[in-house]
Amino acid sequence: MSTPKLLAVVGTKKSGKTTVVEHIISGLTRKGFRIGSIKHIHHPDFTIDSEGIDTWRHAKAGSRIVTTLSKNETVLIIEDELESTLPSALNFMMSQGLDMIVIEGLHSFMGQRTDIFKVITAHDSEDLKVRINNTAPPIVAISGVIADKAFRLPRNNVPVINAMTNSAKLIEKIENEVLRPKN
Numbered sequence: 001m002s003t004p005k006l007l008a009v010v011g012t013k014k015s016g017k018t019t020v021v022e023h024i025i026s027g028l029t030r031k032g033f034r035i036g037s038i039k040h041i042h043h044p045d046f047t048i049d050s051e052g053i054d055t056w057r058h059a060k061a062g063s064r065i066v067t068t069l070s071k072n073e074t075v076l077i078i079e080d081e082l083e084s085t086l087p088s089a090l091n092f093m094m095s096q097g098l099d100m101i102v103i104e105g106l107h108s109f110m111g112q113r114t115d116i117f118k119v120i121t122a123h124d125s126e127d128l129k130v131r132i133n134n135t136a137p138p139i140v141a142i143s144g145v146i147a148d149k150a151f152r153l154p155r156n157n158v159p160v161i162n163a164m165t166n167s168a169k170l171i172e173k174i175e176n177e178v179l180r181p182k183n
Contacts, residue, residue, distance in 0.1 A: 004036070004098040005178050006090075007140070008110035011121030011131060016144025016163070020121055020170075021104045023163040027171035033099040033179065038089060040105030099179060112136045117178045119170075120158075122146040132158070140177055141170060 007024070009017050018039075025035050058066045059079055066077040078085050086109060093101050103110060110116050114136050121144025122128035128146050132139070139158045147162035161170040 002099075004094060005100045006103065006110075006116040007100055007119065007174065007178060008103040008106065008116050009119045009121065009143075010105065010107040010111060010135065011144055012123060012127055015121040015123050015127070015146070017104050017121050020119060020143045020163040021102055023167040023170065024102055024119070024174065027167050028100065028174065028179075031171070031175065034097060035100050035102060036093045036096065036098045037102045037104065038086075038093070038106070040103075107131075107135070114138070117174075119143055119174075124149065138177075141173055143170060 009021050009024070011017050021037065021039075025037060028035050055066045055068055055077060059077065064079050066079075068075045068077070078088075086106070090101070103116075110118070111134055118135055118139045120128065120131045120135060120139060120142050122131050122142070123145055125146070128142065142158055142160045143163045147160050147164075159173065161173065163170050
């Protein structure tokens with residue numbers, strides 16, 4: 001079993017990250033790849049749990065990890081900080097026979113890592129300049145909201161690919177550069 005490749009889709013809020021991730025996951029899955037995903041949620045008070053339900057009660061009683069099991073879904077609720085749970089989540093996913101893990105967001109953790117491929121989304125050319133300047137290669141493509149707008153970035157050789165109108169091109173690029181690179 002090979003180690004899954006990591007692809008982070010990074011950009012500002014409402015720049016098209018989720019739409020791009022959806023197209024990447026569905027396109028690669030249709031081609032037979034096994035894909036996992038991680039989604040960063042920015043809201044500090046977000047919880048998947050709800051006050052009063054059994055899992056919430058388990059956590060409030062002191063359980064650091066609560067696992068819920070149903071016929072078609074398993075959920076782990078880990079009561080800990082992002083910095084300590086992200087490596088554990090990645091390690092678990094790495095052992096699941098996946099071809100790729102798509103990470104939405106988490107630019108502060110993923111942006112400077114040279115072992116993680118990236119797709120950048122942005123609102124406009126100024127936003128994109130900031131994103132590109134703060135993101136280490138390899139950058140596979142630029143997509144999202146910015147792909148609908150006419151813009152120019154000097155000395156930029158990263159292709160702009162609209163995931164909404166040309167997802168096949170984005171999938172082909174990811175497949176060729178990330179999943180099956182020619183050595």
